[in-house]
Every structure is written in C-alpha cells, then in structure tokens.
Amino acid sequence: MPLDLTNTLTRRKERFEPLDPGHVGMYVCGPTVYDTAHIGNARPVVVFDVLYRLLKRLYPKVTYVRNITDVDDKIIDRSRASGEPIEALTRRTTDLYHADMDALNALRPDVEPRATHHIGHMVALIGVLVERGHAYAAEGHVLFSVPSMAEYGQLSRRSQDELIAGARVEVAPYKRDPSDFVLWKPSREGEPGWDSPWGRGRPGWHIECSAMAKEHLGVTFDIHGGGLDLIFPHHENEIAQSRCAHHGDPLARYWVHNGFVTVEGEKMSKSLGNFFTVNELLDEHPGEAIRLTLLSAHYRQPLDFTKDGLRQSKLALDRWYQALRGDPAPVDAELPFEVLAALEDDLNTPLAISHLHELATAANKAEGAAKAAAKGALLAAGRELGLLEQEPEAWFRWAPKAAGALSDEAIEQAIADRQAARKAKNFAEADRIRKELAEQGVTLEDGPKGTTWKRG
C-alpha cells in the first residue's frame, strides 16, 4: 500500500515517492528553547511522530531531523528578565522539552541539531547568497532580497504585490524592499554573537533551518513539516534561502503542515488564561491520554483541546487497556491492514482510532487462541500510534500527581476485607467498602478470577 500525503506546495493529496526509497529524509521545525512547551507545541511533535513511525515501517532507513533553536531574541529577552544565564536557560528548557515529549511517547528524532552549533554553516550560506546577488549587507545586517527571487511566494501563494501591500508594519530603513528579511543581525555588547564577514552578530530566524537541513539531509530531501503558521513567512523564507543558494534546486519535495490548536474553543493565549503547558497537563492526565487527544482529529484540521476531550481519550484508553487485561497479548502480531491503510491515507488517525475500537470489541468477544490473536492485533495497532505502550495494570494504577491517592497496598487490603465480607454474605459491609473506595476514585470489578481495580 502506498503512502499519500497532502502537500502544501500543491494543496493536494499526493502519492509519496521518496528520492531514495532506501533512505527517507524528514525535517521538522523544533522548539525555540526559552519556555516550557505548551499543548500547541506538542501537536506537531505527536503528528510527525506518527509519520516517522509509519515511514520507518515502510522504508528501510529514515533520518528524522528536528532542530533546537537556541539563539533567538526571545531567549535573550527571557534571560535578561529572569537573570538566568542563556546557557542555563536553554539547557533547562531543552531538558524539560525532552522529558515532556518523552511522556507523550514521541520518539526522539535521529538528529537534533542546535542552531548555535551550526553558525559556521549559516555564515557560509549567507556568503553564497550575497555572492549571488540574493542578499546584501546594510548597517551591520544582511538581508535577503525578496525581489531577487522570481518564484518567491509559491508555498504560501502570495504574490509580491500582495506582500508589499500587506507590509503595513514599519519597515526598517536599511531594507531595500519592504519584504526583505534578515539573514544576519548585529549583536550588541552582552548579547550572544559570532564573528562574521559583516561583523559580530547572530543569525536571523529562518537561516538556521536552511543551514541545518542542508547539513543533515542534503540540498533536496523528502519531507519538511511544521505547524500551519510556519508556512509564511518561515518556510517561504527557508525555501527562498535554500533554493537561491543551491542553483534553484528544491528544498523539500513534500511540505506537510498540521493545523492549529485551540483551547475550549478559543485561541490559546496567556492573557485568556487558557495556556496549557504539557508539563502541567501531565500532572493531571496520563501522557497517552494527551497524545490520543492530539491524534483524535485529523492532523490538518483545527483541534479544539478540551477537558472533555481529554476525558474521552482517557475512557477510550481504559477500554483498550481493559481489552488487553489478563493474559498478556503477543507482542509480535502484524499491524492490522485497515489501520495501516488509514494511516497511509494522509495520516487519517481518527479513522485508525475507530479501528482500534473495533479491534477492542473483537478482542472482548473472542475466546481462547482467537482472543490472544485479537489482543495482539489491538496491541500492534496501538503501538503503531505510539499508544498502549505500558502494561494494562500499570495504566489502571495511574494516579494524578496532586491526588492524595490511596496506596496500592491500602486498596488491596480493602479488597481483601471486602472479599471476606462477601464470602460471609455480608453484602452490606462489602458494598460499604466498595463505596468507600469509589469515593477515593477507585472502581472495583468482580470477575470470575477475582476482583480487579482501577483508579479514575
């Protein structure tokens, strides 16, 4: 089965054909490490993690590159405001980012280049652009000359006239054209800076991705991903820089963009107070529930992130883990065809999820060897989505961080007491214990093989 992806370049769903079927390259724009990741940052991570897993299944080798932007004005501002040195700030937020994304079961990329480790490549790239007349130096800055590239605007479908008409913000005096953008800017005393032919300074935002993508994936590679909002100006400018430096060769062949996240129907913003960091969500919700919520809408659709959505995701996972409970499922089962087909059709994760529900129903109904096989199929399907990666019992024992939850031992003891009461037909006492546990968020399930329990 072939893979189809919606390519922003053509605005159409296209058959994915890698340059080299033996080795697929993918670049996704990563975080600027100045603050903890919020739920909007997590969506592309999870979406492209699903794509990465799928590509690894379909092709013998995949190189997934996701950068860390560790030089940026926001970092400088934050450091200045808090007094935390830049190195400490970027290291701390990078570590937290890793921990948070790990908790969402996102695989680490194969390469995670840091902008500060690629300044030399950026300077070299800028040098080529200046040499070829696509960039010019002015007042310590180096600017990309947008009018020098006839095809500028293809990805975002903007004509240069529109750009100029839309450039209402104040235009820096050193710009020859209002749409020109910064490749290199001067650093003042106390700001991070590197020596360059244009004086001590630091790179503009877009150039790092051009430089690092070239370094780790070559001039032209297969897939470039990121959030919808990056189409313009970031990706448009990356394309301009890279193509003009590389004799017009394409940068990426497939551009894949995920939709935005809103929270309870509103755009997420700090002023509205609906700004959720992944880290604080993880205190109250299992990582897999957050991940499933992010995958419950198609990646190109807007996603409204809600408490109720999280609750539903938790219930869905409860259902699947319930189906896996008991005798362990075989871990080497084949991925069910319909799940693979859903993912290959432009990463249709909601459809894949509906198949997981059907697989769970089938597993619940089956008996004996057929049950084991059905559980294996469900497990394989879940794992393909980066879900169902823990033991069912561990899942059901999960407790929110803040909860003064009963210990597992206390619960087990209460269950034993209740069993004794039940055996003595003292159902009033048995029900009292069950009610008491229920008030602590613990649900009991009496089965033929004894009583099992779960939190939440």
Next chain:
RNA sequence: GGCGCGGUGGCAGAGUGGUCAUGCAGCGGACUGCAAAUCCGUGUACGUGGGUUCGAUUCCCGCCCGUGCCUCCA
C-alpha cells in the same frame, strides 16, 4: 482588504454520488448478590438557497455563520 480552512446525529469526530463510520452520553436487554466491566439491541445526522444527476450530505454556484494567516506564534 488579500490568501486559506471549516460548518455532519446530545457531544467528539471520520467518510462517501445510491444498504454500516467509530467512540462517549441516553434508552432497553444479557451477565452480576448488587454493581463495575463486557456483550447484544436502539437514533428520519450531514448550515442555507439554487444547479448538475435516475439519485447529493458527498460535485458546481450563491448566501449565512465560524475560524486561521498576512514578517520571527507550533
């Protein structure tokens, strides 16, 4: 203003030119000491007005509503 996306049953959310999404919630049943979990059954859904068609939620046009981007925000 320019470019774009979307309006599906109580909720979430796929999809399709002509019998089924799926899950949650609800209702009924089986199972259970009672529950929980599980299973079975259960719903005149596709913003609106036209058009194309034997037939449109699905294609085309208009309208209404919502929403995103327009220089450093994933």
